Ligand SMILES: Cc1ncc(COP(=O)(O)OP(=O)(O)O)c(N)n1
Ligand SMILES: Cc1ncsc1CCOP(=O)(O)O
């Protein structure tokens with residue numbers, strides 16, 4: 001079934017991010033992503049630090065088509081050139097990636113460009129001023145995916161909500177059971193890797209996160 005066209009999709013809800021295990025399992029990658037989307041994920045990020053450029057382009061192309069069948073947004077991690085090559089809805093960049101301005105130049109004014117702000121309100125202010133589409137804070141909880149990411153907390157999220165005029169994404173160890181207070185504090189998107197793709201039933205897990213958004 002076809003759903004809403006991607007450009008009408010708001011930056012709100014579950015933001016599923018591919019795990020190393022599903023990226024390394026070519027038979028599972030698209031099927032697992034489909035389960036997350038069927039459970040209500042509104043954005044999917046292709047985060048693949050383990051494959052060569054050709055494989056990543058093939059996977060990104062398949063995932064983009066899948067997301068659009070579900071009316072969900074498709075975001076590429078780290079790599080504006082790959083996002084451009086597969087006509088993704090956008091890219092997510094962190095401190096070690098291409099600068100926001102370079103990504104914006106490459107992808108144009110309509111692209112969704114997300115920026116990692118870790119636990120820094122200052123970084124979020126700069127990203128907002130420089131034209132980011134959303135800012136991401138975290139990690140909020142222990143994360144096996146990125147154990148050394150700096151710790152963010154509810155107080156920071158509340159300050160950001162009061163001040164930053166952009167959609168806010170939270171990330172890092174999020175589960176359906178611990179993400180509720182972050183959504184209540186004003187987070188627009190809950191991003192998760194293992195909580196979605198490491199779950200025994202991906203679709204059910206995605207549905208549980210999605211319920212937090214009402
Ligand atoms: C939605 C979202 N938020 C934060 C990140 C982390 O990005 P980055 O700091 O560049 O780290 P890597 O993911 O590249 O290891 C993200 N990917 N997505
Ligand atoms: C990419 C990233 N950035 C900050 S924490 C994190 C890891 C998120 O993965 P998980 O949801 O498994 O903790």
Ligand SMILES: [Mg+2]
Nearest residue numbers: 078093094097
């Ligand atoms: Mg990155």
